[in-house]
Amino acid sequence: MLVLCLIFAFLGLLLGYAYKKLKVQSDPLVEQINDLLPQTQCGQCNYIGCKPYAEAIANNEAEINQCPPNGEAGILALANLLGKEVKPLNPEFGEQKAPAVAFIIEQDCIGCVKCIPPCPVDAILGASKQMHTVIAAECTGCELCISPCPVDCIIMRPLEKSANHWQWTDHV
Amino acid sequence: MFDFLWRKKTASFTGGIILDGHKHVSKIITPPIAKELVYPLFLASNRYAKSCVKIGDYVKKGQVIATPDSPLSTPIHAASSGTITAIEKRLIAHPSGLAENCIILQTDGLETVLEAEPCLDYQQQNREFLREKIHLAGIVGLGGAAFPTAKKLNNSQPIHTLIINAAECEPYISCDESLAIRSAKNIIQGTLIIQHILQTARCIIAIEDSKPEAYAALLSAIKTTDIQIQKVPSIYPAGGEKQLIQAITGQKIPAQKLIFESGFICQNIATSFAIYQAIILGMPLTERVITVTGAGIKQAQNLQAKIGTPIKDLVQACQGYTNHAEQLIMGGPMMGIALASDDIAIIKTSNCLLIEPLKQADTQPCIRCGDCAEVCPSELLPQQLYWYSRSQEWDNCTDYQLADCIECGCCDVVCPSKIPLVQAFRIAKAEITQKHRQTEQAALAKERFENQQHRKLRIAQEKAQQLAKRKAAIEKMKAAAAQRKLN
């Protein structure tokens, strides 16, 4: 009896130790969801950025199919993470487009700085009465700067095809 | 424990296959100068050159027409004298089949040469000077990777063995072999220069045992004990850097390690010759030996071609196409790239033009025979990798060391089901790279967005604080005023 008790106590300790030692250090759910979002910060999901949308998903306030830039693959990844059903992208929130970056037609720019605050990633450079420009490498293609421009000098340009960016996936 | 059972007696590196040579070694012919020479400003991935000539400029042979624009770029030199007629988009020799900006040089056939600056006393020069000279001569690794030779010779770690790669293991290609026969003495001179720069004690020229004539020529040209020459078995891909090192020294370089980390450096034999020309003759790299061969060409031969010559001119010099000309490959049949047009010009790394009939085969399901794993020189499991890449399990691909695949094509050639394995692996690699890039971009965007949020919050808080302060001040003033009234 005593032996059994000792064995069980030992096993209990062992399990406790193993639990502590092997415990998976997991990110909070919001962070995990946020990592699967494209970070375009475009707000097409009706939240002001990817993180707020991730919080809404985690609190079951939003569906997983509200992010057009993420596309079907992104919905699938979210569904896998959350154990939810895969749904097609909700067209209310927009359609998935080919990746593009904003470009300012510089001779048309009047330097009104209206496009600078909407940019979620501070990718537009410019000052009042000065010509503005987009840092292409940092632009997420969210299109939030298009509508504030009073002279419509911002356009979306698809990524240019070049041998340098070419990959074997483009071969087929 | 049982490894000895699988080791082949003839092979001295893991895996590999024996292929038919199809090599027709001939004397090197100099073709007529092409009317137009084309120089792409895109050199290799993330390496560009910047044009330093204008349309209408007259340039001499050997004159710099484009300067390096990125850290690993090299200058471009005109291979003949003439006028710059355009800088425009042309199809380039790249698997993408895309057009890039090119400098177009209309030749005048006079071959007016820019005065050369020979340097015969290289032993008296310091290494820095010689490396700079090699860089200014525009020399890149002529074996295929196009890595700037000056950068490669700038070793941070000590190098104990220099290997001159004359293996030329791919079928059909014989440019290095014929170069060795013609210019053995100069190749040895070039090798001595490399040895002087690197200060390595040991230098081995590695050549396949199927090239007795080139072997004899090199052997008789070696007048020093500093350079040895060693035969390697004619097993493809004996010319791969790691395979070559294993074949001649028996030392296996681990998959994740670079060869220079183990104290080795490989230089192609043609690069050695180019270094001789750059230092001793003061000539930049503007020409190379190229093999034009295959069933699709009337007269297979080796040509001393000007870099920038359109392929059609070289074909012309070989009496034109036969009616078997159905595909155009730059490089060998195992690792070359298929080009869409013969208007494309040859570049520094073009060692062969192979014109062949199309060979297509129906793909059948994998029968798991395991032959691909047997021949893989990187000791991978192509069959397993293929399943994972087909089901898009990129993490598993990475676990099974997809990155170590050298795309040699051995697995494709032995596959009974004729599965395009290399193609699948290239696509998988590209997908992984793209995923990686996307993740990086998302992380950057996330960071910038969060910084902005923090900033907005901070500004709002500061404003609120100021407002509160001001309010408090007003209250204070009001209270003071009330106090005064009372008094």
Added chain:
Amino acid sequence: MQFPTSCSPFTPSNNSVQRIMFHVIAALLPAIAVQFWFFGFSILMQICLAIGTALLTEALCLTARKRDIVSALSDGSALLTALLIAIAIPSIAPWWVVITGTLFAILIAKHIYGGLGYNPFNPAMAAYVFLLISFPLQMTQWQSPFAFLDFSNAFQLIFSEQIAFDGTTSATVLDLTKTQLHLGQNLANIQQQALFGFIADKNRELINLAYLLGGLFLLHKKIIHWAIPTAVILGLLIPASIAYSIDNSLYSSPTFHLMAGATLCCAFFIATDPVTASSSKKGRLIYGLLIGSLIYCIRTWGGYPDAAAFAVLLANLSAPSIDYYLKGK
């Protein structure tokens, strides 16, 4: 001039599934010829029935799955499966046995799983076990080594199940040894019986030698890897030698085990089926040893006299795990 572009390598594969399959089929021919020489036309009829059924079933399955019939049929895999079934079952089994077996092999064991390359079990062996369990009587009556069947005899026997003359059927020596040992007989006495030849079954041991010949041809042509047959034979011989050295009146000799039953056919033709075997280097050895030792265990202590089919199926089941844990070593 314009050219099409594609991905390297541009050297077409010098190997093909068809080449592999037809080499294996060719390697089976000596054994079939020897069997024909000693046992007559029955084997040829089984082969014809099996091939006919296999090709028909394969064509139907491919049509149903909307695949290209010609290229898949010409790969020879269905033909090989049919041939293996025909030589594995008793040559005097009724016509519906071989037809049911072949149908099962192609339809259930191959196409249900996704066709060539996707089947986890060797189709021929799956069919053999299916038949053995479903029709135990027909599957254990073997043609007697003393009965040569001419065309009409064989035809009658297979198609109308009429026995032409007495003594057409007999047990195999494995069967005989097992039952007689149970009855308390001594091995030395058992082996005096007429069914025994030099080492094992009279005449049938020569067929097995022909399998060995075919197997060596395949090894020479590098169609099969040496590891699997070697390991199968070692896996059988090692326990057999140990047991034999302990008590040679109870346990048969290793040479007997080698030459009796389906050992050699299994080692060279069945265990080496690439689709269902282990494909890693060390995995092949383990896989082969597993089959060999399973054959010995089932023969000696199991309920069935011969065990190649069960051993192969069990090893098929473990092949993916073997490969997974060895990761290609």
